[in-house]
Amino acid sequence: MLKNWNRPEKPEAKELKTRLDAAKEKLSQLQMRLKDHKLPVLVLVEGWGAAGKGSAIGQIIKNIDPRFFKVFSMSAPTEEERRKPFLYRYFEKIPETGKFTFLDSGWMDETVKACLHDGLNGEAYASRIDSIKRFERQLTDNGYLVLKFFFHISEKEQECRITALLGTKDTAWRVGKSDIWQNRNYEACKEVFDRYLEDTNSPNAPWYIIDAKSKKHSELQVLETMCTGIETALHNNSLSVPLLQNVFPLVKMPRLKEIPLNKSIDTVKYKKELSYLQKKLGMLHNRLYRKRVPVIIVYEGWDAAGKGGNIKRLTGALDPRGYEVHPIASPEPHEKARHYLWRFWTRLPKDGHIAIFDRSWYGRVMVERLEGFCSENDWQRAFYEMNEFEQELHNWGAVILKFWVQIDKATQLERFTERQNTPSKQWKITDEDWRNREKWDLYEMAVDEMLQKTSTTYAPWHILESTDKKYARIKALRIVIEALEEALN
């Protein structure tokens, strides 16, 4: 894209000023429509060192109310961030609906640096590009506007600027070693930039190359592009997004109705097994901590199926410094204002740690679907998106296990009634539980569809028959142990 790039003509001073004023005015009006239409805008500003990315952002935001934007200057990932998936720190920073996030360099810069300095190439590079394209597509599919700018200057221009910055103490700190290195290896860098731009120039989030030779002119290019982009996005806001074909390697799952629920274990055997398996799991936990394998365990299931007790038997074996349980209730306002996977991205474990989700992102295709908290297009897309999300985690190296804790309707009634009649358990049962129970058949249909469409080889669903809770606990422990042993060998 850089090679055959046509430098835009720079308008005369007077025209420049007129257009700049008009674009500023426009952006400042558009911010209110953005807010009304709940459009979130992610602006990625990439480009050459010393190309003026930061100061362009500084100019642009003058036209936006400080309540409506955030600016993040992305430096190299911290030690902590390195222990999470590559996209973690970018996903964490996506804007809320109706707001802007500006990133001063981002996933392009990090990737290009990895190519140039850490030998990222071949399959690893291709997989990184895939991740990035998926990330951007998941955002745009979910109503985000993603604007990507590349600030382009010539080798000579860059050299002049670096020299000027180095000239005074107060600006010298702005010149990083990598800027100087970049200038000395301009052509090689340009090659890598260019390949990256080509590889990630998708229709939903295209690249805009900015001629960054003049400050005012680059400001104008960004402003005008932003305004057009926002207007188009506002216009297309309510359009449905095409569904993608489920291309993930699926594992055949039974229908809930077909699952025999007569399995049980006697108490003596249970106690013996439990103690044996917990000891074993505890040892595995130590090993995966050392080997830095991240583990993600999802629990879904009927109310009163025994999720809590099951999780407890698992965590009972674990060192509390190495795991976290995330109980997932309905999203809080700041969570609802972002991509529905945001609150799960931000809860991902560090490598070597275990995250257990007591309910999860699958709420999208169960409660959110059935209660109408998202559109039909939203939940239909979600099967693909969740498979993609888990594939991302799998590629990162995570072990992913998903449990559906199964009981029948009669057993649920028994347990509800018992909870209602036992004072110490009454807090566990709410009106909502009874209401959900009335929709049992609808939920069963939704769960069946979920199990069929999201049980992948890399993140399979496992049914825990939980009429006898003890049986379900032993089964869960066994499955976890087996999966960890496989991952560790």
Place this chain on the structure above:
Amino acid sequence: MLKNWNRPEKPEAKELKTRLDAAKEKLSQLQMRLKDHKLPVLVLVEGWGAAGKGSAIGQIIKNIDPRFFKVFSMSAPTEEERRKPFLYRYFEKIPETGKFTFLDSGWMDETVKACLHDGLNGEAYASRIDSIKRFERQLTDNGYLVLKFFFHISEKEQECRITALLGTKDTAWRVGKSDIWQNRNYEACKEVFDRYLEDTNSPNAPWYIIDAKSKKHSELQVLETMCTGIETALHNNSLSVPLLQNVFPLVKMPRLKEIPLNKSIDTVKYKKELSYLQKKLGMLHNRLYRKRVPVIIVYEGWDAAGKGGNIKRLTGALDPRGYEVHPIASPEPHEKARHYLWRFWTRLPKDGHIAIFDRSWYGRVMVERLEGFCSENDWQRAFYEMNEFEQELHNWGAVILKFWVQIDKATQLERFTERQNTPSKQWKITDEDWRNREKWDLYEMAVDEMLQKTSTTYAPWHILESTDKKYARIKALRIVIEALEEALN
């Protein structure tokens, strides 16, 4: 405390088991009362390396529903955390109401290590101890239960355990270099531990020394102490907290009524000054970035007084990579569930950065006071707490500036009316603004009290007369520049 400590007698095996079972049952019942009474519990587990802190926490939490607790294993602060105040990462982790946070080592461990390895002593040590005592008192005053356990073992016992852990690969990683160092310098460490325990053994958050020789016995001691502590806290829940005398160095402030509002500046002069001052501020921003000075600027003022525009003129001069504006609205549920300063602690800037708060913690003594969102005892205590909070920030090295943007009632009416009549400004005016206006006199009384009680030499209030918004902007810029120059010289 360690020197004259009386080792508790260890019960016989049978009694131990009975009491342990009883304590477990009790804790698991208490968690529900905790939830009902919205009592937050912070459990700090400190002590010797290899004393069994982690595994004790592991046992205790088995009696608590995973939805109601979090465990944090605190390692050395990250690069990012080092750029915030010492207490930042601890404040960040305080529990929500009705929940537990367990810290596996915390501010004691970090302080003791600083004494032993980084030469923390004398005044710096005393100031650290002050910070810690204030932190604990602010938590307990605001309804938190703070339980502090010190796990004590003998030199010989520690040596045995370290040897055992080093024996197998899967546990060897648990032994840090500092554990071995500690064992080799047991007596010196004991001295420092002991001094710290004495210095921070306050009635509101006393230390409990745990005889950690036997696992079961230490579990019992912790469990029984927790149960007693929780019961006492539940009992005292509704008691008022004594008000502390305002001991901070105050600056005399005028009453709002006394402030002449006839100040103005002509447009030509304004433009010239603005451009001159912004340039100057921009340069200072560079310098404070290099010198790593953190800056905190608070804006409070009447609705429509011109806070937003004033902030914009300030940020217009700043590099967006080095500042953040935090617009403060009413707290979200997860914020309301914690100490009212939590959402400000977590928004503190890194050193070298500027944080601008568009409204702030002072909401406690204005809207929260007048709308009854907190108790009288709460807001009365807040004057002291906020002075203390800012002193903490000042000791960290922050420049703190607070602006009250002042207009009279007639000017507000004019601006409200203009907003109402200008389509592009209507979003700025809400019914709430009109309601607040009706309470002008009450607010004026509250603001006067706030200004008198919280304008300290290290964090003074400045009045910005904003009938002429331009005048107020120039004045703000001047004050910020002067304060930064002083801090940088």
